Amino acid sequence: MTLGELPPHESTLRHIFIRDEDAPSKFLSTASFLQASRSNLSVPSRVDLVHEVAHLEDEIVLLPARIAALQQGTGIAALAKDQIDSLARELEDTRTRLDLINSLLSPIRRLPPEILAQIFHDIDLHYKHPLDIRDPILEVCWHWREVALQNPTIWSSFQAECDLPDSEEATRESLNYFRNFWASALAVLLSRSGESPLTISLAVSIFNAGPIFAALCPHVHRLKEVRLTNWGDSIHGVVPLLHAMVERDPVLLETLIIADELEKSADLQSFRAPRLRTVALLHQTRPALIALPWSQLTHLHLGNPDERQDTFALNSCFDVLRQCVELTHCWIGCRTRPRLESEQIVAPIRLPKLTFLRIFGTFGDRLLLEHLVVPSLVDLRYFPKDSSGKGMIKSIRALAGCIERSSCRLETLELNVKVGWIEGLSHLSTVTHLQFFLDRPTRHKDRTFFDMISHHPSSLQYQHSLSLPRLQQATFVLESYSERDLDTMLAWIYLRRDALPFGDTGNASSASTVDFPMRLLRAEFIFLEAFSRAETEWVGDLISVRLNSCIEGGLELLVTHDSSGWSIMYLP
Numbered sequence: 001m002t003l004g005e006l007p008p009h010e011s012t013l014r015h016i017f018i019r020d021e022d023a024p025s026k027f028l029s030t031a032s033f034l035q036a037s038r039s040n041l042s043v044p045s046r047v048d049l050v051h052e053v054a055h056l057e058d059e060i061v062l063l064p065a066r067i068a069a070l071q072q073g074t075g076i077a078a079l080a081k082d083q084i085d086s087l088a089r090e091l092e093d094t095r096t097r098l099d100l101i102n103s104l105l106s107p108i109r110r111l112p113p114e115i116l117a118q119i120f121h122d123i124d125l126h127y128k129h130p131l132d133i134r135d136p137i138l139e140v141c142w143h144w145r146e147v148a149l150q151n152p153t154i155w156s157s158f159q160a161e162c163d164l165p166d167s168e169e170a171t172r173e174s175l176n177y178f179r180n181f182w183a184s185a186l187a188v189l190l191s192r193s194g195e196s197p198l199t200i201s202l203a204v205s206i207f208n209a210g211p212i213f214a215a216l217c218p219h220v221h222r223l224k225e226v227r228l229t230n231w232g233d234s235i236h237g238v239v240p241l242l243h244a245m246v247e248r249d250p251v252l253l254e255t256l257i258i259a260d261e262l263e264k265s266a267d268l269q270s271f272r273a274p275r276l277r278t279v280a281l282l283h284q285t286r287p288a289l290i291a292l293p294w295s296q297l298t299h300l301h302l303g304n305p306d307e308r309q310d311t312f313a314l315n316s317c318f319d320v321l322r323q324c325v326e327l328t329h330c331w332i333g334c335r336t337r338p339r340l341e342s343e344q345i346v347a348p349i350r351l352p353k354l355t356f357l358r359i360f361g362t363f364g365d366r367l368l369l370e371h372l373v374v375p376s377l378v379d380l381r382y383f384p385k386d387s388s389g390k391g392m393i394k395s396i397r398a399l400a401g402c403i404e405r406s407s408c409r410l411e412t413l414e415l416n417v418k419v420g421w422i423e424g425l426s427h428l429s430t431v432t433h434l435q436f437f438l439d440r441p442t443r444h445k446d447r448t449f450f451d452m453i454s455h456h457p458s459s460l461q462y463q464h465s466l467s468l469p470r471l472q473q474a475t476f477v478l479e480s481y482s483e484r485d486l487d488t489m490l491a492w493i494y495l496r497r498d499a500l501p502f503g504d505t506g507n508a509s510s511a512s513t514v515d516f517p518m519r520l521l522r523a524e525f526i527f528l529e530a531f532s533r534a535e536t537e538w539v540g541d542l543i544s545v546r547l548n549s550c551i552e553g554g555l556e557l558l559v560t561h562d563s564s565g566w567s568i569m570y571l572p
Contacts, residue, residue, distance in 0.1 A: 049101055056098040063091040116144070117151040152194030156222075159201040160186065162212050179206050186215040197224040197252050205231040210240050217244040227257040229282075242268050242290070254278065256292075257301075258285045280331075286312045287320040294323035298353075303333030303362065313338040314364040318371075321349050329356040337363040348373050358414075361385050369398035374406045381414035383437070392420035400427040417442045419449050425467040432518075434468065435475040436489075441482035450492040471496065473522040479530050486539075490546050496520040497550045522556040523547070529563040536561040 067087045070080050103109075111119075120137055138145045148154055162182040164174060182204075190198075198219060204212050209230055216223070217240060230237030238260045245253070246268055253273040259282035269291045280301035281287055287302065303311045314334040324330075330351070350373045357374065358381035359365050365384060384395040403410065404427055413428060414435040415421055453467045474496070476489055497520045525543060527536040540559035544551065551557055 049105055053098065053101055053105070056094050056101070059094045060091065060098065063087055063094065067091070113147050116147050117154065120144075120148050120151070120154045121157075149192065152192065152196045155189055155192035156194075156196035157199040158189060159203075160189075161203045161205070162209070163205040175207055179208070179211055182206070183211045183215045186212065190215070190219055193222075195222065198222045199225040201227040201229075203227075203229040203231065204237060209237040213238050213241040214244075216241050220244045220248045220250050222252060223250045224252045225255040226253065227255075227280075229259040230261075239268075245273070246271055249273065251275070256280075257282070258290075259283045259304075260285050282311075284312060287317050294320055295325055297324055298326055299329045300324060300327055301331040303331075303335065311335050314362055314368060318349060318368070321351070322347065324351060326353060327351050328353050330354060330358070332357075332359045332362050332365070332368075334362045334364070338367070347371075352376065355379060357381070359383065366395050366398040369395070369402045372402050372406075374402070375408050377403075377406060377408040378410060379412040380410055381435075383416055384420075387416060387418050388420070392418055393423050396420050396423040400424040403427045417446050417449055419446045421449055422452050425452065428467070429469055431468055432470045433473040433475070434471055435477065437477045437479075438481050438485060439479040441480060442485055442488075444484075447484070447488045450488050454492055454495040470518055472518050472520060473524075474520060475524040475526065477526045477528065479528045486543075490543065493520060493523050493547060493555075494550060497555050498553055520555065522558070523550075524558040524560070527559070527561050531561065533561050533563075 067084055070084050070087070108116075123137065137148050160182070162178075164178055186202075200216070200223070202213065202216075206212065213228065213230075216226075220241075223245075228238045228241065238258060242258075249272045251273070252275060254275050255278040256273075256276060257278075257280040261284040268289060271291050271293065273293060274296075276293055277297060278299040279292060279297055281290075282301070282304045302314070302317055311334045313336045314332065315338040317334070321327075348371045349368070352373075353376055354374045355376050356379040357377060359368075360381070360383045362368075363385055382399060384392055386392055386395060400423065403424075409430040410428060411431060412433040412435065413431045414437060416437050416439070453471075474493065525540070527539070531539075536559065543559060544557060547555065547557060
């Protein structure tokens, strides 16, 4: 065969070598190979794919040299051009075939369908655009599509943001089209899920979203965890679905999160859900309008962490809270001012099993604290709405009264750095973990709070009482701070660690009384997404250098960067 002469086309492009010691070389047809690749079926053991890969790799090296030789040679120009074009096509086909064979040899093809299905199940199916409903895992190959569609649980958990595409104008025609499109798309997803329990997060920003939420109505009996958010202008968004829940009893429902505006005419009474334990009512979803089984809830979120959104008044929730006798965790963020803030509550609010309470920027929180009884409370995150002046002092005094009335033993306290906290120090003697949240540089008078809890002989508090004597862990969550703030925090850590004039008393959790303050054992700095990772690393190195003596003495120091959207108000 002379240079430039083409090899037999069929033997190099359309077949794969087959190993057979007792017979001449045989080949596997392209159709058989493509079927094996498409269906993920194993090729016959007599097929020597490794030999074929080596052969194709050699061809990929030789073909460019042959093309170059033809381009440099002389002869009949038309014939040379035809040969060059043919060799170029052969080179392209050879590369394609090599990629296909390498794909067939890929270890992922040896995964059993059960393992592949579990991988698909762990994918976060988050649909942000109507076109995303054509899930990418269905477009990889026939085998993946079959595995995905034959496992209903893969489709039983998803998030969807139903909105107009950015390129679409909000006309009546476009709204109708995409409203119907999303309703149909959800119906497809729900049909794929078979009869599996459903975990769904649905956020709708289209006017008159009722038809979209109504797509879930036939599946009420399968709802397990549901988050419904209506950002549209319609006030009737989730009502059809809630009515379906009232009528058909969601027997599997464990978590219900609603962000919508409900009217009194919604008439959502007799809501029965025997497994319901977690409820979050956000924005203007007033609790009094839904007769949920409050007495069986363990987790309750009232209000909204976004201060730009309206909510409902806290005092409208008091009757509901009195029913929550099984509650263990509660988040409150009601930003609407009560109409009668001076209203007196006759009956106290007793939450005997509550261990975690977070109150953030809530009007009327003092009224709640004055009547709240929480004997099991160990973890408190409190950020008064009025964080300065007499209002702050009154709020902290109300909190101190709540702690004393409840006879609870707080272990973890999260707060913002305000001097008004001095009013409650005498009631926080059991706290072992103090978490500071700084969303802006602190004022000079607020930084004196660190002085009051330092136990240094120069401290104004030193001569009067031992504040926070059991404290062993401090966490600083930083959204913003000044150099003076950092200096103050590091100096305070040093004073609570190496410069403490008192001795250790052992394990704070086991001591019945503490006559001497505990040494700080752990300090953690969490820098939020306002800071870059490079800034976090730089400041972390600086902190390590300045606290070197404390670290050598046994202090555990941790500096991390959190870009996950950390929120002062946790959403279930």
